[in-house]
Amino acid sequence: MKISMRSRFSGKVTEQEIPVTEEQIKAWQDGALIQNAMPNLSPAQREFIKSGITSQEWDDMFGGEEDM
Numbered sequence: 001m002k003i004s005m006r007s008r009f010s011g012k013v014t015e016q017e018i019p020v021t022e023e024q025i026k027a028w029q030d031g032a033l034i035q036n037a038m039p040n041l042s043p044a045q046r047e048f049i050k051s052g053i054t055s056q057e058w059d060d061m062f063g064g065e066e067d068m
Helices: 022-029 043-051 055-062
Strands: 002-006 013-017
Touching: 002 043, 013 043, 043 055
Parallel strands: none
Antiparallel strands: 002 013
């Protein structure tokens, strides 16, 4: 499913193709924990759905593993 989100950090709108169903999104919107509603997604994909923040933005703001 193609998902378009506005980043809470930058305000930039980004679109990603994420393997999620409408039923999974509805379960999350109805109160299920996102990791329970969408266990097949990576943490980065779930973060994008929740906040619009991409992996690149996250690394730019907080540093990636190579910065540790």
